[in-house]
Amino acid sequence: MGDLSGKVAIVTGAGRGLGREEALQLARQGARVVINDIDRNDARDAAEDTAEEIRGFGAEALTCYGDCADTNDANALFKAALDAYGDVNIMVNNAGFCRDQTIFNMDDEQFDTVVKVHLRGHFVNMRNASGYWRGKAKQEGSVYGRMISTSSEAAIFGSAGQPNYAAAKAGIIAMSMGAAQLLMKYGVTCNVIMPRARTDMTNSGITAEMFAAPEQGFDAFHPANVAPLVGYLASPEAGHISGEVMVVWGNQVDVLERPRFGPRFNHADGTWSVEALHESLSSHFNAEHRPVLDGFSVPPQ
Numbered sequence: 001m002g003d004l005s006g007k008v009a010i011v012t013g014a015g016r017g018l019g020r021e022e023a024l025q026l027a028r029q030g031a032r033v034v035i036n037d038i039d040r041n042d043a044r045d046a047a048e049d050t051a052e053e054i055r056g057f058g059a060e061a062l063t064c065y066g067d068c069a070d071t072n073d074a075n076a077l078f079k080a081a082l083d084a085y086g087d088v089n090i091m092v093n094n095a096g097f098c099r100d101q102t103i104f105n106m107d108d109e110q111f112d113t114v115v116k117v118h119l120r121g122h123f124v125n126m127r128n129a130s131g132y133w134r135g136k137a138k139q140e141g142s143v144y145g146r147m148i149s150t151s152s153e154a155a156i157f158g159s160a161g162q163p164n165y166a167a168a169k170a171g172i173i174a175m176s177m178g179a180a181q182l183l184m185k186y187g188v189t190c191n192v193i194m195p196r197a198r199t200d201m202t203n204s205g206i207t208a209e210m211f212a213a214p215e216q217g218f219d220a221f222h223p224a225n226v227a228p229l230v231g232y233l234a235s236p237e238a239g240h241i242s243g244e245v246m247v248v249w250g251n252q253v254d255v256l257e258r259p260r261f262g263p264r265f266n267h268a269d270g271t272w273s274v275e276a277l278h279e280s281l282s283s284h285f286n287a288e289h290r291p292v293l294d295g296f297s298v299p300p301q
């Protein structure tokens with residue numbers, strides 16, 4: 001079950017946190033893993049530690065440093081995997097960081113860098129993997145491809161202090177759904193996880209309290225709890241699961257419902273006017289009292 005012997009995986013941002021646990025998980029299942037992290041001293045050391053730990057239990061790993069969102073670095077990463085192991089089967093897009101700020105105080109640099117590392121960081125690596133798998137499927141008739149993207153609940157529930165991060169994470173879902181549709185005919189799957197874990201990223205502010213380690217008992221927010229889902233989605237057994245978004249932490253996996261239309265209003269006498277919309281929608285929303293956030297609702301008008 002979950003055997004990845006002979007398979008090759010790339011994990012971005014695998015020096016620390018979730019990426020590290022995911023790389024270890026894939027290696028334990030038999031994959032050869034290419035560990036990417038940014039080209040900074042502490043990140044290089046962390047990535048090398050991940051690779052060493054993998055080698056320590058007899059699996060194969062190599063490190064390839066670079067910015068996950070830089071096209072040249074992403075191309076070099078993909079090439080390093082092909083040069084060393086001759087194939088790529090699993091692409092785990094994970095790397096990223098936050099620069100939190102409310103929307104009225106956020107500057108362009110805070111917006112651009114966070115959107116770049118997450119959204120472009122997914123895009124350039126997805127482009128490489130999907131193009132490679134498409135070409136291989138056309139040439140050889142079949143291919144083994146598994147794409148796993150990393151979003152966040154911030155994408156769908158909103159996150160008041162993270163307009164950059166929430167928007168990028170929503171874009172990742174949209175991009176992954178399109179890739180899932182496009183690659184379905186080659187048997188390639190694309191899925192999205194929304195993890196919760198205590199890592200460097202969540203180790204400050206309210207998440208530090210929310211995700212604190214228990215003094216005893218089950219450590220629900222240990223990042224290792226997320227990794228088995230990545231291992232499963234990468235496995236042969238999950239070949240029929242694609243286009244899904246799952247929240248994962250502790251002992252829990254929540255599969256998100258596919259988006260669907262809610263209440264529909266048609267104007268009986270033709271196209272809408274502002275007055276007719278007010279008549280229909282105002283009474284609907286007055287009756288509904290839909291909160292924007294838990295504990296916060298716009299008073300009925």
Ligand SMILES: NC(=O)c1ccc[n+]([C@@H]2O[C@H](COP(=O)([O-])OP(=O)(O)OC[C@H]3O[C@@H](n4cnc5c(N)ncnc54)[C@H](O)[C@@H]3O)[C@@H](O)[C@H]2O)c1
Nearest residue numbers: 013016017018038067068094095096152196197199200201
């Ligand atoms: N921890 C959570 O609760 C949580 C919740 C939702 C989503 N996520 C997502 O999970 C992913 C991993 O986050 P984490 O919590 O493990 O954070 P982390 O800070 O522990 O690890 C992120 C890793 O990515 C690396 N990295 C940063 N920028 C990079 C770049 N440009 N190129 C290559 N590597 C880079 C860092 O050096 C680090 O090793 C992120 O995409 C994050 O948004 C985490």
